[in-house]
Amino acid sequence: DVKVTQSSRYLVKRTGEKVFLECVQDMDHENMFWYRQDPGLGLRLIYFSYDVKMKEKGDIPEGYSVSREKKERFSLILESASTNQTSMYLCASTSQQGGAEKLFFGSGTQLSVL
Amino acid sequence: SQQGEEDPQALSIQEGENATMNCSYKTSINNLQWYRQNSGRGLVHLILIRSNEREKHSGRLRVTLDTSKKSSSLLITASRAADTASYFCATDAKTSYDKVIFGPGTSLSVIP
Numbered sequence: 025d026v027k028v029t030q031s032s033r034y035l036v037k038r039t040g041e042k043v044f045l046e047c048v049q050d051m052d053h054e055n056m057f058w059y060r061q062d063p064g065l066g067l068r069l070i071y072f073s074y075d076v077k078m079k080e081k082g083d084i085p086e087g088y089s090v091s092r093e094k095k096e097r098f099s100l101i102l103e104s105a106s107t108n109q110t111s112m113y114l115c116a117s118t119s120q121q122g123g124a125e126k127l128f129f130g131s132g133t134q135l136s137v138l
Numbered sequence: 139s140q141q142g143e144e145d146p147q148a149l150s151i152q153e154g155e156n157a158t159m160n161c162s163y164k165t166s167i168n169n170l171q172w173y174r175q176n177s178g179r180g181l182v183h184l185i186l187i188r189s190n191e192r193e194k195h196s197g198r199l200r201v202t203l204d205t206s207k208k209s210s211s212l213l214i215t216a217s218r219a220a221d222t223a224s225y226f227c228a229t230d231a232k233t234s235y236d237k238v239i240f241g242p243g244t245s246l247s248v249i250p
Contacts, residue, residue: 066243129180
């Protein structure tokens, strides 16, 4: 089975800190995604990547950046964490290049920014 | 802006009843997918229907797609308490099909 692993299940950070959320997948998938999930808003796409060193902005990229130096790893970076970035962060990957189908999700990281 | 919107936001039924959730979207799509999320966990893929398909079945799941109305429905037959979860539709817009957009979801409670 495909495994998508997010490095932390729960994370507590202070306002202004630089935060790294890591995601690793073990099935050689080309596409990887970062979403945030908030009550009543569903999942909102932050960034996605379809290849190493390639990235595309999603719907809410402000305040975030990403890094994909290796195919299996996709990192989300909060340059200067703010309280409105408190959320559940979900990483996903899929094998279809040119047509994203059947995303595999990690278990999520619940980030609290105090 | 969100591509998909589910309806209703919340649904509560008795075990054994059927549950129907609807999804509407805004732009042309390549495919539409349904996912399930148990509380506090990641999402799990349930079923995918392509834009040239009208109906698809998988076990107790039935999905329909009406591209003229830009809408889809997910039917869960003979529901079980274990079906209690949130259900999301997801679409990939034809203009950017690597980008998968989710709706806000329907919260389903199945009462034993």
